[in-house]
Amino acid sequence: MKKKNKTITIDGIDKKILRALMQDARTPILEIARNVGISGAAIHQRLRKLEKSKLISGSKFIINPKVLGYSTLAFVGIYLDKVALTDDVVRALKRIPEVIECHYTTGNYNIFVKLLCLNNAHLMQLITKDIQTITGVLRTESLISLDQPFERQIHI
Secondary structure, three states: OOOOOOOOOOOHHHHHHHHHHHHOOOOOHHHHHHHHOOOHHHHHHHHHHHHHOOOOOOOOOOOOHHHHOOOEEEEEEEEEOOHHHHHHHHHHHHOOOOEEEEEEOOOOOOEEEEEEEOOHHHHHHHHHHHHOOOOOEEEEEEEEEOOOOOOOOOOO
16 A cells, blocks of 8 residues: 655745745734734634644744853764664763754764754763763764854745
């Protein structure tokens, strides 16, 4: 039996709503309704439909880590000793607060993580004392981000 690829069709009004909220999730619904030309209740209905389809989920504030002193952003490729230990390694990585993303990958690494660190010394401590000591981690390779020219979501 074939699995159907679940997709949702969105129209121009949905796109206008999404673009407004992607630009600023705190935009009042009534302001969006005025700009789109439909009622606030219709906006709410469309948002419920988009949430139910799992196209959108919640909203969030974005914290600037540099203001908190986190000046080093790094990516660490993790090679595993045994692939059977993947779930245990991921659980251990999840307990390290500085690991802000974790990905299973193809290619050289088994796991690829994104870390926010106070500085290079903090990064070194995290790699050598926290990540490389996890049972199942064979070795790591790290890359330090010098700058992030842009970040964006998928175009709607």
